[in-house]
Each structure stands twice: as structure tokens, then as C-alpha cells.
Amino acid sequence: MRRYGKNPDEDDIRVRPNPKGNRPRTHTRPKHEDAQEGMVLTVDRGRLTCLVDGRTVMAMKARELGRKAAVVGDQVSLVGDLSGDKDTLARIVRIGRRTSVLRRTADDDDPYERVVVANADQLAIVTALADPEPRPRMIDRCLVAAYDGGLSPLLVLTKSDLASPDELLEAYTPLGVPYVVTSREELENGDAAEGVRALLDGKVTAFVGHSGVGKTTLVNALVAKDRRRTTGVVNAVTGRGRHTTTSALALPLGDDRGWVVDTPGVRSFGLHHVDPSRVINAFPDLQPGAENCPRGCTHDSRETECALDAWVAEGHADPARLDSLRRLLATRERREGD
Ligand SMILES: Nc1nc2c(ncn2[C@@H]2O[C@H](COP(=O)(O)OP(=O)(O)OP(=O)(O)O)[C@@H](O)[C@H]2O)c(=O)[nH]1
Numbered sequence: 001m002r003r004y005g006k007n008p009d010e011d012d013i014r015v016r017p018n019p020k021g022n023r024p025r026t027h028t029r030p031k032h033e034d035a036q037e038g039m040v041l042t043v044d045r046g047r048l049t050c051l052v053d054g055r056t057v058m059a060m061k062a063r064e065l066g067r068k069a070a071v072v073g074d075q076v077s078l079v080g081d082l083s084g085d086k087d088t089l090a091r092i093v094r095i096g097r098r099t100s101v102l103r104r105t106a107d108d109d110d111p112y113e114r115v116v117v118a119n120a121d122q123l124a125i126v127t128a129l130a131d132p133e134p135r136p137r138m139i140d141r142c143l144v145a146a147y148d149g150g151l152s153p154l155l156v157l158t159k160s161d162l163a164s165p166d167e168l169l170e171a172y173t174p175l176g177v178p179y180v181v182t183s184r185e186e187l188e189n190g191d192a193a194e195g196v197r198a199l200l201d202g203k204v205t206a207f208v209g210h211s212g213v214g215k216t217t218l219v220n221a222l223v224a225k226d227r228r229r230t231t232g233v234v235n236a237v238t239g240r241g242r243h244t245t246t247s248a249l250a251l252p253l254g255d256d257r258g259w260v261v262d263t264p265g266v267r268s269f270g271l272h273h274v275d276p277s278r279v280i281n282a283f284p285d286l287q288p289g290a291e292n293c294p295r296g297c298t299h300d301s302r303e304t305e306c307a308l309d310a311w312v313a314e315g316h317a318d319p320a321r322l323d324s325l326r327r328l329l330a331t332r333e334r335r336e337g338d
């Protein structure tokens with residue numbers, strides 16, 4: 001029975017990334033010695049499409065896994081019929097330890113966090129420079145979700161034919177976030193795909209973006225025609241006439257050059273679950289300064305004893321970095337329009 005959450009294809013169990021890698025969460029059971037490894041490409045009403053040894057295999061979670069869900073990007077062990085033939089169904093008996101988790105909560109007051117994508121290296125935050133207007137607060141919230149979950153952020157600024165990226169880029173300079181700028185013309189002549197692909201090479205990159213920013217146009221420019229969402233793996237496998245899932249979908253970049261994970265259902269992040277200390281880990285120049293903070297310090301400018309002020313005053317880090325960190329942490333309080 002399911003009590004929480006709107007999308008049964010997301011994992012709503014509290015998990016923490018385990019950067020030290022010292023506490024594996026699952027164990028290989030001897031009885032599944034014959035299991036094969038695979039990667040979850042998409043999830044649709046409890047049916048998981050997995051890539052196993054180059055084949056697309058449909059699978060279900062084994063009962064022994066309990067409540068823990070496998071999500072897109074998970075490395076899983078499968079048993080049963082792994083032929084990938086029509087009407088076959090394998091069983092997922094193990095979910096591998098995750099190197100990163102893109103999480104969201106449905107609302108900031110929802111204590112249950114959902115993992116939407118596992119093991120992505122990067123989070124590409126797609127923002128139009130105009131039409132629709134960029135929303136820096138939204139970008140900041142995405143950055144917090146990325147830092148918190150162990151993903152490296154990447155800014156993809158589209159529609160530079162309509163407005164200049166300069167002002168926006170200025171705000172993100174202190175964060176040192178890699179970025180790429182694309183325009184209508186560059187989409188048409190292939191330069192946009194080439195420029196973005198250079199940043200995706202060999203990596204698993206989750207793409208997020210609000211409706212209308214040009215995410216679909218871009219993803220389609222990156223991914224081979226026969227693998228796109230509209231006609232892609234899901235329909236080929238399930239035989240369903242249309243794509244009904246709200247799950248993320250992993251699409252190969254070709255020649256083993258990485259994966260794009262399109263996330264149609266993720267347009268904003270609840271940041272209820274975010275632990276400021278995990279965000280500070282993404283700021284190695286500030287992180288040592290926070291060691292002198294009082295327990296539970298939120299590091300915002302209202303904290304009179306936050307040690308980061310002294311850290312910056314003593315010249316250990318650029319004040320603009322602390323301002324950026326505080327701006328990001330402040331986005332944890334949800335406002336209208338987030
Ligand atoms: N001027 C201009 N328009 C663009 C550019 N990229 C995409 N568009 C247009 O922006 C509109 C929205 O693009 P989509 O790719 O559908 O946007 P999306 O983010 O996927 O939005 P949803 O499909 O609603 O999720 C389309 O009319 C595109 O042709 C660009 O670089 N410049």
C-alpha cells in the first residue's frame with residue numbers, strides 16, 4: 001500500500017548520498033549469484049525499462065526490496081528472463097549504492113523526499129534568456145538541489161537571439177558554474193548541439209527546465225531521432241500508443257558518450273530536505289570556516305555567531321562567495337512563484 005506521494009515511479013524513502021562510500025545500503029544475496037547488472041532507463045507504473053548488456057529489458061521490482069523504489073539512473077541487478085523479448089518480465093533484486101540523488105519534495109511542507117534521478121553526474125539547468133524571462137531564484141533553487149544531491153550544476157542559457165546573457169552570467173560568476181549559451185541560429189546550424197554536447201561528454205546529465213525554455217528542442221538536437229521521447233524507447237518497448245509516464249527518461253548520446261536524462265515532471269524543487277552543511281560542501285573555500293559555527297548554524301546573515309563572516313573578513317575567501325552561498329541557502333524558504 002502506498003500512502004505518500006503523487007508519482008508512484010519515484011522513490012520517496014529518505015536517503016542520503018553517501019560520498020564516503022563506507023556504508024553500502026544493499027548486499028548481494030548469494031541466491032542471486034546469477035543476477036546481471038543493468039541501468040534503469042525509465043519507469044512507468046511500476047514497470048521499469050532497463051538496459052542490460054545492450055538489450056532493453058522490462059522488469060519489476062522484487063518483493064524483497066520492500067518500499068525502496070528503483071528510479072531512473074539506478075544501477076540494478078536483475079534475474080529472470082533477460083532476453084528483452086516481447087511480454088517478458090525480469091525481476092530487480094538489488095539496487096546499487098547511489099553516487100548522487102536528484103530529489104524533490106512535492107511541497108516544502110512535505111517531509112517525504114522523492115528521488116527522481118539516481119547517479120547523474122550533472123544537473124543541466126535550462127533557462128531561456130527571454131520568452132519566458134529568466135527566474136534567478138528558480139535557478140538558485142536548482143543549484144541548491146544539485147549541490148545537496150551531489151550533482152555538478154551546469155547552466156544552459158537558451159534564446160540568446162532574444163536577449164543577452166551578460167547580466168545573468170554576472171550573478172553566477174562567483175559560483176563558477178559552467179555554462180553554455182545557445183540561440184535559434186545555433187540550433188539550426190548544429191553549433192548549439194555541439195557546444196552542449198562538449199559539456200556532456202562521458203557523463204550522465206539530468207536536464208531540468210520550465211515549460212517553454214527550449215528544453216525539448218535542445219534534447220532533440222542532442223539525441224538521435226529514433227531515441228527521442230516522442231517516439232523513443234518507452235513506446236518501442238511497451239507498445240503503447242503514447243507516452244503516459246511522468247517518469248524521467250534516460251536517452252543515450254550515442255557512441256557511449258553519455259546520457260541525457262529528460263525530467264518532464266520536475267520543474268521546481270521543494271527544498272525542505274536540504275541540509276545546509278551538504279550545500280556548503282560545494283564551497284570548499286568556505287567549508288573550513290563553517291567548522292567554527294555554533295551547532296545548527298544556518299549560516300544566514302541573521303545568525304550573529306556565524307563564523308563565516310570572520311572567515312571572509314580574515315581573507316580566507318572572497319566575500320562574493322559568501323554572498324552567493326547565503327543567497328542560495330535563502331531560497332530554501334519557498335516564495336510565491338517558485
Ligand atoms: N528564439 C528562440 N526560440 C527558441 C529557441 N529554442 C527554442 N525556441 C522555441 O521556444 C519554444 C519552446 O521550446 P520547447 O523546446 O518546446 O520548450 P520546452 O522547454 O521543452 O517546453 P515544454 O515542451 O512546454 O516543456 C518553441 O517554439 C521553440 O521553437 C532559441 O534558441 N531561440
Ligand SMILES: [Zn+2]
Nearest residue numbers: 293297299306
Ligand atoms: Zn554559520
